[in-house]
Amino acid sequence: MRASTIFALASGRGRAGIAVVRISGPDARTATAELTDRVLPVRRAVRVDLRDPADQELLDQGLAIFFPGPASFTGEDVVELHVHGGIAVVDGVLRALSGREGLRLADPGEFTRRGFENGKLDLTAAEGVADLVAAETEAQRRQALGQMGGALAAFCDAGRDKLVETLAYWEAAIDFSEEELPPDLEQRVVTAVSELSAAIGAQLSDGYRGERLRQGIEAAIVGIPNAGKSSLLNRLARRDAAIVSETAGTTRDIIEVHLELGGYPVILADTAGLRDPGDAIEEEGVRRAIERAERADMRIVVMDGEAWPVVAAETRAWITADNLLVLNKTDSLQSTAPDELDGHEIIGISAKTGAGIDTLLVKLEQRVAGIFAGKAAPIVTRARHREALEETQVALARFLDASDRLERPELSAEDLRMAARALGRITGSVDVEDLLDVIFADFCIGK
Ligand SMILES: Nc1nc2c(ncn2[C@@H]2O[C@H](COP(=O)(O)OP(=O)(O)OP(=O)(O)O)[C@@H](O)[C@H]2O)c(=O)[nH]1
Numbered sequence: 209m210r211a212s213t214i215f216a217l218a219s220g221r222g223r224a225g226i227a228v229v230r231i232s233g234p235d236a237r238t239a240t241a242e243l244t245d246r247v248l249p250v251r252r253a254v255r256v257d258l259r260d261p262a263d264q265e266l267l268d269q270g271l272a273i274f275f276p277g278p279a280s281f282t283g284e285d286v287v288e289l290h291v292h293g294g295i296a297v298v299d300g301v302l303r304a305l306s307g308r309e310g311l312r313l314a315d316p317g318e319f320t321r322r323g324f325e326n327g328k329l330d331l332t333a334a335e336g337v338a339d340l341v342a343a344e345t346e347a348q349r350r351q352a353l354g355q356m357g358g359a360l361a362a363f364c365d366a367g368r369d370k371l372v373e374t375l376a377y378w379e380a381a382i383d384f385s386e387e388e389l390p391p392d393l394e395q396r397v398v399t400a401v402s403e404l405s406a407a408i409g410a411q412l413s414d415g416y417r418g419e420r421l422r423q424g425i426e427a428a429i430v431g432i433p434n435a436g437k438s439s440l441l442n443r444l445a446r447r448d449a450a451i452v453s454e455t456a457g458t459t460r461d462i463i464e465v466h467l468e469l470g471g472y473p474v475i476l477a478d479t480a481g482l483r484d485p486g487d488a489i490e491e492e493g494v495r496r497a498i499e500r501a502e503r504a505d506m507r508i509v510v511m512d513g514e515a516w517p518v519v520a521a522e523t524r525a526w527i528t529a530d531n532l533l534v535l536n537k538t539d540s541l542q543s544t545a546p547d548e549l550d551g552h553e554i555i556g557i558s559a560k561t562g563a564g565i566d567t568l569l570v571k572l573e574q575r576v577a578g579i580f581a582g583k584a585a586p587i588v589t590r591a592r593h594r595e596a597l598e599e600t601q602v603a604l605a606r607f608l609d610a611s612d613r614l615e616r617p618e619l620s621a622e623d624l625r626m627a628a629r630a631l632g633r634i635t636g637s638v639d640v641e642d643l644l645d646v647i648f649a650d651f652c653i654g655k
């Protein structure tokens with residue numbers, strides 16, 4: 209069946225200097241010819257008048273570039289139209305294209321998916337493209353580029369090659385009688401499998417840094433009502449994201465803002481004040497607050513300076529070396545500002561005046577950087593990778609744990625085969641059809 213030709217706006221929607229419309233498929237060049245009245249040269253930008261083929265109305269003057277397949281992003285013939293980035297211009301061009309026979313609007317991620325299906329990039333690189341487009345901070349960009357560049361794929365491919373080679377040795381044990389076998393065959397295979405298992409184990413024990421970086425590090429603000437948690441969130445976010453009021457128990461839901469701290473993405477959550485709830489809604493708010501604080505990577509415990517030196521029992525439970533202790537409302541403190549509590553440092557701030565916020569930011573940045581600093585860049589960036597590596601580990605362990613493996617070499621060979629398949633699924637080199645819809649649905653249209 210002849211593949212359909214797809215098109216979409218590849219740049220962001222809205223008003224901009226330039227917008228890029230991408231067309232991919234067998235009719236890309238001819239469809240463009242109908243709009244521009246010229247056959248595009250190969251891989252050279254040319255100035256074109258774009259006209260609606262229906263009535264020859266001028267839509268825009270722009271640039272067109274033709275990338276013949278297979279040396280293109282999708283592996284198919286691709287045309288890029290660079291037009292003025294106005295909503296009416298883009299709509300006009302898309303409408304003119306949609307009127308062409310054999311052309312249709314692309315699904316989310318369809319360009320990259322075609323690239324994958326045509327062998328232009330493996331699954332991990334495709335995910336890297338999506339992550340790069342979504343990257344909001346330097347560290348995320350670096351990680352996405354690493355994955356696009358094949359950091360994870362290289363690890364999986366090397367592991368898989370090693371397994372295939374080992375499997376060939378092992379299958380010799382099936383085909384030959386015990387006397388004919390080299391005496392160290394079993395040992396060699398066991399050593400190779402152990403080494404691979406150790407290498408995967410090292411990647412899995414990465415503290416989930418890759419996933420945390422991709423999604424953002426979670427930080428939660430906790431404390432009793434009226435301590436000034438929402439005021440602090442607004443201060444750090446530099447906008448009025450949460451409602452602040454003198455009524456204790458104002459915040460009920462979790463309110464999230466995205467921050468960049470020292471190049472790392474942080475999702476900061478404001479939570480309901482901890483106390484004996486007055487009603488069912490507050491009860492649910494407190495439950496959510498505790499749940500979020502427990503699962504967060506970092507916690508900022510806010511104490512009320514107006515109550516100092518009294519620290520509420522609800523707050524006491526969170527005073528640990530792991531958490532950042534903040535005393536708010538230092539502007540209305542009755543006594544001198546304390547610098548520690550139970551041996552833990554206290555950072556004095558005023559969410560109202562902004563005093564101490566810079567110090568708090570430095571401490572936060574140190575903590576965030578501490579999660580990543582000095583460690584090799586993680587290559588596992590999604591739950592999908594982790595699950596497949598864990599599955600590989602389980603199969604390898606089954607092989608290593610079977611002391612009777614030489615008596616039943618076929619079963620043990622199957623363990624190695626399963627491990628190789630699980631590794632292969634990460635890059636998409638084996639049976640992934642069922643995964644593709646899920647992975648590419650993550651993309652935006654035009655990618
Ligand atoms: N003087 C002073 N007042 C503050 C400061 N920070 C917050 N407040 C006031 O304290 C009150 C409570 O502030 P919120 O930020 O709503 O407190 P909260 O911890 O979010 O309270 P709940 O949502 O009820 O848990 C408001 O009246 C704020 O204006 C501060 O640094 N100094």
Ligand SMILES: [Mg+2]
Pocket residue numbers: 437438439450451452458459478479480481
């Ligand atoms: Mg609040």
